Amino acid sequence: MSATSVTGTSHERHGRYPQALTVEDFRRNLAAVQARIDAACRRVGRDPAGVRLLPVSKTKPEASLRLAHAAGCRLLGENKVQEAHHKWEAMQDLGDLRWSVIGHLQTNKAKLVARFASEFQALDSLRLAETLDRRLQLEGRTLDVFVQVNTSEEASKYGLAPDDVAAFIRELPRFPALRVRGLMTLALFSDDTERVRACFVRLRGLRDRLRQDAPDGIGLEELSMGMSGDFEIAIEEGATVVRVGQAIFGARDTPDSHYWPDAGDAVSAP
Numbered sequence: 001m002s003a004t005s006v007t008g009t010s011h012e013r014h015g016r017y018p019q020a021l022t023v024e025d026f027r028r029n030l031a032a033v034q035a036r037i038d039a040a041c042r043r044v045g046r047d048p049a050g051v052r053l054l055p056v057s058k059t060k061p062e063a064s065l066r067l068a069h070a071a072g073c074r075l076l077g078e079n080k081v082q083e084a085h086h087k088w089e090a091m092q093d094l095g096d097l098r099w100s101v102i103g104h105l106q107t108n109k110a111k112l113v114a115r116f117a118s119e120f121q122a123l124d125s126l127r128l129a130e131t132l133d134r135r136l137q138l139e140g141r142t143l144d145v146f147v148q149v150n151t152s153e154e155a156s157k158y159g160l161a162p163d164d165v166a167a168f169i170r171e172l173p174r175f176p177a178l179r180v181r182g183l184m185t186l187a188l189f190s191d192d193t194e195r196v197r198a199c200f201v202r203l204r205g206l207r208d209r210l211r212q213d214a215p216d217g218i219g220l221e222e223l224s225m226g227m228s229g230d231f232e233i234a235i236e237e238g239a240t241v242v243r244v245g246q247a248i249f250g251a252r253d254t255p256d257s258h259y260w261p262d263a264g265d266a267v268s269a270p
């Protein structure tokens with residue numbers, strides 16, 4: 001796939017995503033992203049039904065999330081658990097809105113996630129797995145989880161080193177309230193498409209190897225990879241979940257470096 005594809009990254013275009021201000025804006029943006037997903041699937045002979053779009057609403061106000069809901073979004077991704085929890089509390093009236101926590105979680109905030117999240121995509125320690133499992137059992141809930149892998153090996157990115165994932169996965173059957181779905185990664189923030197693609201290729205290779213002798217009950221079907229600037233490349237390399245914020249909601253005021261300390265450097269590097 002890599003050799004024939006010309007799909008590029010577009011991190012440099014983040015500032016150009018216009019704000020979505022009406023339900024119509026959300027419908028149009030969702031349709032445009034879905035069309036790009038479909039096209040990326042066609043390029044590599046995949047069925048678009050095998051790619052789930054997770055809209056990411058972090059930093060956006062409640063009013064904006066309500067418009068997204070009105071446009072059909074039923075699962076929203078949030079990077080920070082307290083922000084997600086506040087939004088969950090404020091939007092209880094919607095009834096059918098579910099939450100995916102996609103950012104690093106400190107163990108002392110596991111009880112919040114256990115209370116309201118449907119999905120958690122940044123599992124990266126056994127201590128966190130243990131605390132989440134205990135809290136979930138107290139709540140009588142289960143949680144879909146993705147193991148976060150640091151495929152770019154940047155010190156600032158969270159996630160397990162690729163070499164540590166196999167041993168980590170072997171421990172997970174101890175935590176029955178965690179439903180392990182697959183792996184998640186953030187690629188390098190770079191305009192160098194091939195280095196970005198290499199992160200996705202790495203996650204897929206890891207998943208394919210681990211799947212061969214995954215413990216009973218541990219599903220490793222899912223690959224959560226790709227965001228506004230690089231989701232088409234991720235799909236070409238096997239993504240089953242793409243986490244897209246700005247291309248749906250509009251540009252964020254907060255720079256990416258607020259979330260990933262060296263992101264700005266990687267993007268502006270020559």
Ligand SMILES: *Cc1c(COP(=O)(O)O)cnc(C)c1O
Binds near residue numbers: 102186227228229246
């Ligand atoms: C913010 C975020 C995204 C989405 O990024 P966009 O550039 O808004 O598409 C994806 N994944 C994670 C973990 C995030 O924190």
